[in-house]
Structures are given as structure tokens and as C-alpha cells.
Amino acid sequence: MGFNQSILKSIIGKIDHVELFVLKIPLVNPFKTSYGIETFKEVLLIKLTSDGFSGWGECVSFKHNFYHEETIKISQFGTENFIIPLLLKNSDLSIKEILNLLIKIKGYDMAKAMVENALLDMHCRKKGIPLFAFLGGKKRKIMSGISLGITTDIEKLLENISDAVRKKYHRIKIKIKKGWDINVVSSIRERFPSIRLTVDANGDYSENDIDILKELDKFNLDMIEQPYGRDMFKEHSKLRKIVKTPICLDESITDMESVKLAVSLKSCKIVCIKQGRLGGILNAISVIEYCRKNKIDVWSGGMLETGIGRAVNIHLQTLKEFELPGDTSESSRFFDEDIVSEPVTLDSKGFIDIPDGSGTGIEVRAEMIEKFKIFNRTMTK
Ligand code: OSB
Ligand code: MG
Numbered sequence: 001m002g003f004n005q006s007i008l009k010s011i012i013g014k015i016d017h018v019e020l021f022v023l024k025i026p027l028v029n030p031f032k033t034s035y036g037i038e039t040f041k042e043v044l045l046i047k048l049t050s051d052g053f054s055g056w057g058e059c060v061s062f063k064h065n066f067y068h069e070e071t072i073k074i075s076q077f078g079t080e081n082f083i084i085p086l087l088l089k090n091s092d093l094s095i096k097e098i099l100n101l102l103i104k105i106k107g108y109d110m111a112k113a114m115v116e117n118a119l120l121d122m123h124c125r126k127k128g129i130p131l132f133a134f135l136g137g138k139k140r141k142i143m144s145g146i147s148l149g150i151t152t153d154i155e156k157l158l159e160n161i162s163d164a165v166r167k168k169y170h171r172i173k174i175k176i177k178k179g180w181d182i183n184v185v186s187s188i189r190e191r192f193p194s195i196r197l198t199v200d201a202n203g204d205y206s207e208n209d210i211d212i213l214k215e216l217d218k219f220n221l222d223m224i225e226q227p228y229g230r231d232m233f234k235e236h237s238k239l240r241k242i243v244k245t246p247i248c249l250d251e252s253i254t255d256m257e258s259v260k261l262a263v264s265l266k267s268c269k270i271v272c273i274k275q276g277r278l279g280g281i282l283n284a285i286s287v288i289e290y291c292r293k294n295k296i297d298v299w300s301g302g303m304l305e306t307g308i309g310r311a312v313n314i315h316l317q318t319l320k321e322f323e324l325p326g327d328t329s330e331s332s333r334f335f336d337e338d339i340v341s342e343p344v345t346l347d348s349k350g351f352i353d354i355p356d357g358s359g360t361g362i363e364v365r366a367e368m369i370e371k372f373k374i375f376n377r378t379m380t381k
Helices: 005-009 072-089 095-102 109-127 131-135 154-166 182-191 207-219 233-242 256-265 281-293 307-316 366-372
Strands: 017-033 036-050 053-058 145-148 171-175 197-200 247-249 270-273 297-300 373-379
Touching (some): 005 109, 017 072, 017 366, 053 109, 053 307, 072 109, 072 373, 095 109, 131 307, 154 182, 182 197, 233 256, 281 297, 281 307
Parallel strands (some): 270 297
Antiparallel strands (some): 017 036, 017 373
16 A cells, blocks of 8 residues: 555664553543443553654553453553563664564554554654655545444433534444334434434344344444454354345454455455554554455544544545544544644534644643543653
8 A cells, every 4th residue: 555665664763762651531421332331531552752752652442341352451561561672672673673573472452553653653753744644645634423322311312413413423323232223223313314324233232133133224324333243253244144234343353364254254344444453553554455455345443532542543544445434523522621732623514634743743731641640651771
């Protein structure tokens, strides 16, 4: 693909300073899914410094393991004990060489993504180019989408949808679970017959629920995201033959092998790309390329990221393969105040601008790090 190989191959120099932070930030509203409720965002961050230039990375792991088994504690363990020591031991390497070394470490994909994001941010800043330019992305703005959690009653969800429609979100996704599905989607369609709508089950259904999933065909949904569990590639494939609504996989897509399996079994039509879970931007790009070649549509998911991870997802979506709106919403949808100085906002047509400074183009606010910090560690050689 079109990313700048010279950036990847040029020496980044010695990493002088590594700082890790864990922040605990309250969410403006609890976010409920079929797997549980989030009321706080706990997040692991890294700041790398070399030669006077710094880069930030955000880890998408959660405190709990209801969505994915790599928790913050696990990401932190991998970062402190394996990834950072390797980074500090080897100086005068290129990003490409560092990433090749990281392949030897098994697991910790979310931690690796965080470190990769920070390296790319730092190096692009040093070279004075924006991340999207490094990626070869051509779009100057991207579409927006919002993921709305389960509420105590349908009326409240309809209100949340009205707000999102007023803001001109290009696509609305609602979380569903058994018992919060047909009734809810049918009320939404009565009130909003033509909005672009998708549902995300986070794996709550099984083959006993085919009738419910089939009934969703009546509502003109763009897709059903992850109806069954993560490893149920064969079952998703059978479901695809029964329901007309396109099937999208999220949790199932953990690496390139999983995408290849999904393609070979025809388990899905659409894949949700989460670079933070695929081990970083470069792995995500390999998956995106493979999907293009195999006629699988892609969109960018979200993991309740702060402005740091949100910016990375925005830069990535400047690639032409992202033709569908993803889960990229305004920062204020989750946080009263973002930890970066340029929170994500929508323009009057619901689009999101690409930050055009060097690297991710956003600045982290030191006072916000102080305010929400619950852990901090500095590592040097
Ligand atoms: O399944 O896409 C998901 C949030 C946390 C964990 C998993 C998911 C989600 C979302 C919200 O749907 C995405 C976002 O807006 O960040
Ligand atoms: Mg999902």
C-alpha cells in the first residue's frame, strides 16, 4: 500500500525516555453492552522521547476481560517486562526493525499497538509529516458514527438517537442483546424509517436464536455485528446463508489468520478494523489490504478511546478502503473534557476533520494527565 517506506526504514535513534501512565476518567454516561456496563474509562498510555521529540500511544485494553482477554494489567505487564526492555536495549534501529523484533514476543497485541502508535507519532513529528501523509491517506475529512449503549427504556434510546441525528452522525449503531433487539429496532424504525442503522450483539446470540436474527432482516440494517461468539466462524458462515442482513465480525478478527479463516469459510461480508487490537496500524493495513483483495468491506471500530487513540483511528480512515462510516464519534460523547487540546468534533454535515500537524497532530494536556493519573512509571536504559 502507499505508506512512506522511508519513514519506516530511517533510524529513529536512541529512545531516551519512556513514561507509562494509567488514567481513570469518568464517562459522561454509563455505556451498557451485552457484556456489561462501563462507567469509567481506565486507560494505559505511553510517551516515548528520542532526540527531543515525543510520541504518545494509547492502549485499547480494558480493566475487565469481558470483551477481550488482554486487560490493562496484562498490557502493562507485557509493556514493562518485554516490549520496553527490548526497545531500550536496541538503539539505532528503524521502526521496521523494531517491529520485526516485537514479532518475537508472543501476545500483548494491544500493548504492541500502543508502542507502535507512539513510535510512529514520534518519528512523524521528527520528520515533520502528519500521520495520514505517512499512511498515504488521501481524504481530508472522514465520516462519523456513534455506538449507542443499552438504556433502561426504549424512549431514552430514541432520545439518544434523536440527538445523534441532529448532530448529523452518518451512521448510528445500537448495542443489542437477547430481549433488547426486535422490539427496540422496530420502535427505532417507526420513528426513524430511513437512518443508516446497525446493531452490535457483542456475541450474545447462539444458533438457538436464528429466528430472532432472521427477523432483523425486516428493518433494513446495514449489518449485524458479531451475533455469535468469537470463535464461531462456522456458525457465522451458516447464519450468513439464512439471514439477508450482512454479517460483520468484530471480536472474531484478532489477526490476519482470523481474517483468512473468515474469508475461507465465508463467515462475514464486513470486517470491523480495530488497529489497537490488531497489534497496530501496520498490521491493520495488512488486514485491510487482504480484505480489499477478497471483497470484504471494512470500517474502523472504536474502544472508547481518548483523543490520543481517537486521532490514530481518524488518520487511518483517510485510506480509501474505508468507505463505511465507523465508530468514530465526538470526544464529548464519552468525556466531559478530552485529555488532548483538540477534542474530536463534527462539522455541520457530520464530518470529522483530519488533524494536519506532524504525527497525530494533537497535543496531550499535561494537566489532564495529572488530574486523572492513577499510575505512573518512568523507564530509562
Ligand atoms: O463492540 O465495538 C464494540 C466499545 C467497547 C468495546 C467494544 C465495542 C465498543 C463500541 C463503542 O461499540 C465504540 C466507540 O465508540 O468507541
Ligand atoms: Mg463491536
